[in-house]
Each structure stands twice: as structure tokens, then as C-alpha cells.
Amino acid sequence: MTSISRRAFVAQSGSCAAHLALAAAVAPEALRNAWARAALGPVVATEPFGSLEKVADGIWALISTPLGGDRTTLSNGGIIAGRSGVIAIEGFNQPAGAAWLAGKSRELTGRWPTHVVLTHYHADHANGVAGYVDANATTGAPVVRTTDRTRELVLQKNQPADAARAACLEKAVVLSPTDASTIDLGNRRVRIIPRGGHTDSDVSLEIEDPSVVFCGDLVWNAMFPNYVDAVPSRLATSVKALRRDRRTIYVPGHGALAREAEFDRYAAMLGEVEQAARNAHQQGTSAADAGAAFALPASLGEWTLFNKVFFERAFAAWYKEL
Numbered sequence: 030m031t032s033i034s035r036r037a038f039v040a041q042s043g044s045c046a047a048h049l050a051l052a053a054a055v056a057p058e059a060l061r062n063a064w065a066r067a068a069l070g071p072v073v074a075t076e077p078f079g080s081l082e083k084v085a086d087g088i089w090a091l092i093s094t095p096l097g098g099d100r101t102t103l104s105n106g107g108i109i110a111g112r113s114g115v116i117a118i119e120g121f122n123q124p125a126g127a128a129w130l131a132g133k134s135r136e137l138t139g140r141w142p143t144h145v146v147l148t149h150y151h152a153d154h155a156n157g158v159a160g161y162v163d164a165n166a167t168t169g170a171p172v173v174r175t176t177d178r179t180r181e182l183v184l185q186k187n188q189p190a191d192a193a194r195a196a197c198l199e200k201a202v203v204l205s206p207t208d209a210s211t212i213d214l215g216n217r218r219v220r221i222i223p224r225g226g227h228t229d230s231d232v233s234l235e236i237e238d239p240s241v242v243f244c245g246d247l248v249w250n251a252m253f254p255n256y257v258d259a260v261p262s263r264l265a266t267s268v269k270a271l272r273r274d275r276r277t278i279y280v281p282g283h284g285a286l287a288r289e290a291e292f293d294r295y296a297a298m299l300g301e302v303e304q305a306a307r308n309a310h311q312q313g314t315s316a317a318d319a320g321a322a323f324a325l326p327a328s329l330g331e332w333t334l335f336n337k338v339f340f341e342r343a344f345a346a347w348y349k350e351l
């Protein structure tokens with residue numbers, strides 16, 4: 030990292046994927062290509078910042094491909110449509126990302142999103158939420174749903190502050206921090222389940238049939254997660270709870286769509302980090318030294334890691350708990 034990019038990174042650390050945008054400048058072509066791996070479902074739209082994949086009838090996932098350098102979206106998100114409404118998931122890094130997804134919703138379902146759900150406060154998932162307010166809408170802006178804690182953190186931490194974003198959140202419907210809620214889309218019910226561990230407040234969106242789980246940043250596929258706000262034991266509990274015992278498509282917060290194998294590989298990777306952190310802590314090794322010495326076993330496959338500091342950050346998060 031150059032010193033300029035390091036400063037930029039520190040300035041953007043409220044975004045759990047700031048490092049992605051930064052890495053784009055230096056990522057080799059092979060790595061960029063690996064990121065945009067084969068889609069699980071049919072791809073219905075492709076942009077420099079990501080592609081929209083059909084997950085099931087009425088369900089699409091936006092898989093962001095940030096290594097191309099376009100920052101319109103950095104995180105994944107999606108669309109869940111039913112007879113009486115459409116849920117858009119995530120506010121994305123920029124309003125243009127949310128507006129793009131809303132436009133796709135209209136194209137694919139005939140409807141602008143009626144609901145928006147933010148999975149957590151990080152800038153790359155929340156900062157563009159005002160993009161859902163359609164200046165030409167006849168039906169009004171979608172209702173934003175977020176936990177009170179997520180809203181509070183967006184307003185406190187995400188810079189630069191933005192009046193349109195704040196106005197959107199002021200009108201939000203607050204989700205219970207303890208109980209699941211349901212959005213009834215007519216022929217489809219979507220449960221929003223409060224969880225945590227990636228941040229103080231995360232939610233997942235869960236559908237029973239077909240079995241689809243939008244995990245937010247509780248799950249990352251083939252990319253080492255950012256522990257900047259993590260409480261790792263709580264994260265592990267959330268990950269365990271997300272895992273279903275039947276064929277399921279998991280939409281991670283970052284990386285390609287996951288099936289059981291990818292999900293389990295991620296869970297095993299978290300377990301590996303936990304074990305290494307516990308051992309190092311017991312031996313009195315500093316988080317910095319332990320992180321610097323750490324490597325994931327080859328059996329866990331390839332994990333994109335842009336900077337060793339992410340290992341240190343993971344160890345530091347565990348040390349806070351141990």
C-alpha cells in the first residue's frame with residue numbers, strides 16, 4: 030500500500046469493504062477474474078460494478094464485482110418480489126447503486142421497490158439508500174426498514190453525512206432488535222431476523238420456499254471478512270443459526286452466491302481463526318504478531334486477502350473477548 034492509499038483506507042474504515050475499492054487499483058487481472066466467478070443462476074444484467082443473477086422465480090441477487098474499480102456498489106444485495114410488493118435489499122455504497130437496483134426491479138417485476146431493508150450500518154451497504162427515492166414515482170418512496178441501532182450507527186459514523194440519507198432513515202420503520210418480523214408480499218412471506226456479530230446489529234432476510242437466505246455480512250464467500258466491528262463469538266453463533274439442513278442458496282454480503290459447500294468452508298475458516306487466536310492468546314503473543322504469522326490452511330481453499338492487517342484485526346477482535 031502506498032501512504033496515500035493507507036490514509037484513504039483509514040479514512041474509509043467505516044466501510045467494511047473500503048479495502049476492496051482500494052485494492053482494485055492494484056489487483057492483478059487474474060484476481061479480478063477469479064472474483065467474478067461462474068454465476069449460479071442466469072445473469073439478467075451485467076454492469077462494471079456487478080451482475081444481477083436470478084436466484085429463483087421472483088428473487089434476484091446483485092453480486093458486486095468491486096475489483097473492476099467501479100464503486101457504484103461494493104456489497105451484494107438483491108430483489109425479492111411478490112404479488113403485492115417488492116423488497117430491495119441494501120442501500121449500497123452510492124445512491125446510483127440503489128437507483129440502478131430499483132430500475133431493475135421495475136424492469137423485472139413491473140414495480141419500483143415497495144420496501145427496502147438494510148442488513149447493517151456499514152457505508153458500503155447503507156450510504157446510497159436515498160437512491161430509492163424516485164423523483165418520478167407515482168406511488169411514493171419505499172418504506173425503509175432497519176433496526177434502531179443500525180440507523181443510529183449510520184447517522185453517527187458514516188461520512189460524509191448526507192441530508193437525503195438522513196431524511197430516508199428518519200422515516201424508517203424500526204425493526205425489533207430481538208424478534209423476527211415478517212413482510213407479507215401476498216404470495217410470499219419474507220422473515221427478517223435480528224442477529225449480530227459482524228456489527229452490533231445485523232439482520233438476515235430468509236425465505237422458506239424456495240430456500241434462500243440473504244446473509245448480509247454475516248457470511249462472506251471466498252474473501253476474508255473484515256472484523257473491524259466484529260464480536261467473533263456472536264458472529265459464530267449467527268453463522269451457525271443461518272445454516273439450513275436442506276438445499277439452500279445463501280447470498281453473502283461479499284463474494285459469489287454460496288451453496289452448502291461454500292457456506293461450510295466459510296464457517297470452517299472462522300473456526301480456524303478462532304482456534305489460532307485462542308492458542309496465540311494463551312501463549313501471550315500480541316495480536317499483531319499472531320496476525321502476521323497466521324496463514325489459512327490450504328485445505329480451506331483460496332481466500333482473497335488484500336492486506337495482512339485483516340488477520341491482525343481478526344485476532345484483535347478475539348482478544349477483546351478472551
Ligand SMILES: [Zn+2]
Pocket residue numbers: 044045046149151154227246282
Ligand atoms: Zn459490513
